[in-house]
Amino acid sequence: xxxxxxxxxxxxxxxxxxxxxxxxxxxxxxxxxxxxxxxxxxxxxxxxxxxxxxxxxxxxxxxxxxxxxxxxxxxxxxxxxxxxxxxxxxxxxxxxxxxxxxxxxxxxxxxxxxxxxxxxxxxxxxxxxxxxxxxxxxxxxxxxxxxxxxxxxxxxxxxxxxxxxxxxxxxxxxxxxxxxxxxxxxxxxxxxxxxxxxxxxxxxxxxxxxxxxxxxxxxxxxxxxxxxxxxxxxxxxxxxxxxxxxxxxxxxxxxxxxxxxxxxxxxxxxxxxxxxxxxxxxxxxxxxxxxxxxxxxxxxxxxxxx
Amino acid sequence: xxxxxxxxxxxxxxxxxxxxxxxxxxxxxxxxxxxxxxxxxxxxxxxxxxxxxxxxxxxxxxxxxxxxxxxxxxxxxxxxxxxxxxxxxxxxxxxxxxxxxxxxxxxxxxxxxxxxxxxxxxxxxxxxxxxxxxxxxxxxxxxxxxxxxxxxxxxxxxxxxxxxxxxxxxxxxxxxxxxxxxxxxxxxxxxxxxxxxxxxxxxxxxxxxxxxxxxxxxxxxxxxxxxxxxxxxxxxxxxxxxxxxxxxxxxxxxxxxxxxxxxx
Numbered sequence: 001x002x003x004x005x006x007x008x009x010x011x012x013x014x015x016x017x018x019x020x021x022x023x024x025x026x027x028x029x030x031x032x033x034x035x036x037x038x039x040x041x042x043x044x045x046x047x048x049x050x051x052x053x054x055x056x057x058x059x060x061x062x063x064x065x066x067x068x069x070x071x072x073x074x075x076x077x078x079x080x081x082x083x084x085x086x087x088x089x090x091x092x093x094x095x096x097x098x099x100x101x102x103x104x105x106x107x108x109x110x111x112x113x114x115x116x117x118x119x120x121x122x123x124x125x126x127x128x129x130x131x132x133x134x135x136x137x138x139x140x141x142x143x144x145x146x147x148x149x150x151x152x153x154x155x156x157x158x159x160x161x162x163x164x165x166x167x168x169x170x171x172x173x174x175x176x177x178x179x180x181x182x183x184x185x186x187x188x189x190x191x192x193x194x195x196x197x198x199x200x201x202x203x204x205x206x207x208x209x210x211x212x213x214x215x216x217x218x219x220x221x222x223x224x225x226x227x228x229x230x231x232x233x234x235x236x237x238x239x240x241x242x243x244x245x246x247x248x249x250x251x252x253x254x255x256x257x258x259x260x261x262x263x264x265x266x267x268x269x270x271x272x273x274x275x276x277x278x279x280x281x282x283x284x285x286x287x288x289x290x291x292x293x294x295x296x297x298x299x300x301x302x303x304x305x306x
Numbered sequence: 307x308x309x310x311x312x313x314x315x316x317x318x319x320x321x322x323x324x325x326x327x328x329x330x331x332x333x334x335x336x337x338x339x340x341x342x343x344x345x346x347x348x349x350x351x352x353x354x355x356x357x358x359x360x361x362x363x364x365x366x367x368x369x370x371x372x373x374x375x376x377x378x379x380x381x382x383x384x385x386x387x388x389x390x391x392x393x394x395x396x397x398x399x400x401x402x403x404x405x406x407x408x409x410x411x412x413x414x415x416x417x418x419x420x421x422x423x424x425x426x427x428x429x430x431x432x433x434x435x436x437x438x439x440x441x442x443x444x445x446x447x448x449x450x451x452x453x454x455x456x457x458x459x460x461x462x463x464x465x466x467x468x469x470x471x472x473x474x475x476x477x478x479x480x481x482x483x484x485x486x487x488x489x490x491x492x493x494x495x496x497x498x499x500x501x502x503x504x505x506x507x508x509x510x511x512x513x514x515x516x517x518x519x520x521x522x523x524x525x526x527x528x529x530x531x532x533x534x535x536x537x538x539x540x541x542x543x544x545x546x547x548x549x550x551x552x553x554x555x556x557x558x559x560x561x562x563x564x565x566x567x568x569x570x
Binding site: 193 | 404413414483
């Protein structure tokens with residue numbers, strides 16, 4: 001009997017440690033992939049540091065990499081396009097996303113919530129190429145003709161067109177994540193507030209949203225990160241013309257579009273090729289920073305209140 | 307002693323579950339009334355009817371009459387906000403807001419504003435000045451016997467306090483809106499004996515100014531603090547009288563079985 005028990009203990013220890021080892025390997029692998037991607041971008045963009053004027057890259061206002069006389073690699077028009085598209089889409093998506101979150105979490109009847117939440121999450125699953133197609137064929141035409149002849153966008157395909165569909169992609173992510181954050185606010189806090197004679201609206205505004213704020217901030221940041229990195233919609237909807245413009249209703253070409261469009265045509269190991277990798281590095285830095293801010297917002301909460 | 311809470315033919319259903327059956331009880335002013343009974347007997351449901359917290363539960367139906375200070379709180383014209391301002395509640399687990407100690411107390415008064423004239427409740431409201439607000443916070447914390455322990459760290463998060471301190475903070479928070487009645491829903495069930503003793507002392511002290519109703523699982527606690535005790539069983543009020551009588555010579559067999567530990 002004693003002998004048998006010792007064997008099972010040994011066996012249990014073996015299972016225990018092998019699970020530990022397997023999980024460690026899996027998680028290390030996930031980190032390795034991230035490191036590998038970053039290294040790949042960095043290594044491929046190192047030649048650009050010497051072959052392309054870096055001052056010109058970061059401050060140049062003309063992106064004309066195929067100019068036979070003097071190729072110009074100014075990323076400012078691309079960055080501005082990315083920022084406009086992101087900013088406008090955030091401007092559209094944040095109010096809608098937060099409104100929908102509060103409605104779903106606090107106002108909607110449970111029956112409605114049961115239908116709405118999965119519906120919103122399905123929306124997140126629409127392939128971006130489908131949205132891009134819709135932007136290209138339907139919405140661009142609508143914008144062009146809706147207020148004509150009094151007003152037309154500066155270009156038929158424009159940054160605003162892309163931003164609208166990025167917003168459509170952002171809303172479900174934001175709602176899904178921030179609704180979780182609002183729902184994880186303990187019921188006891190809501191009861192405490194109601195018992196003090198607060199109305200439902202005062203409770204939502206003064207107790208529930210502040211308590212869920214870090215989660216909401218994280219949701220917003222992650223969805224903005226999604227907008228910055230999204231490619232297909234902007235390739236199809238924004239007109240792909242790398243001009244420096246601050247008008248959201250004219251064509252533009254965000255960083256992601258540029259990489260997607262030009263990488264297929266560029267000759268390998270040329271300055272243009274390396275610069276595209278450097279653009280990827282810039283994009284990576286932006287999304288990394290956004291994710292870091294989201295993470296920081298969540299951490300700050302746990303340090304302060306738990 | 308005059309009456310504070312008058313309950314007549316109170317029935318509560320949660321969907322099809324008949325949780326309270328024909329409860330009739332008159333709770334006296336400035337006394338502590340304990341509600342005891344085994345789990346699921348309707349104790350919490352009962353006190354949640356007194357400040358209409360059951361409104362928050364979907365599929366909850368309440369019939370009958372609940373009068374607080376002569377007013378039927380289920381009357382159509384009654385503002386539930388005023389009802390809950392008048393009837394404070396302290397919950398089973400301490401539930402301070404994720405705010406500073408000061409903000410926890412100041413939260414409700416700041417939103418409600420102050421009533422200039424009690425007889426015109428809600429009609430003539432003005433904002434607290436900064437000074438008045440901090441005085442109110444101090445007064446509430448003193449009344450809840452917490453001031454000395456927190457006065458030097460009012461801006462710190464309420465989560466830095468111990469469980470017992472958090473519960474007294476919740477009591478102070480309830481006092482800050484100046485209620486007539488305070489309901490306690492098993493306020494000590496998450497606390498250690500020393501913290502519990504402090505809360506019990508506080509309860510006895512509070513009854514001078516407030517009507518106190520406390521739900522408790524702990525029969526010794528009821529015996530220690532309550533003037534009157536009500537015994538609930540399966541949604542019915544079985545017996546209600548002086549605490550001494552309930553524990554020494556209960557009138558009902560069920561009550562006797564419960565307090566001698568042969569049931570529940």
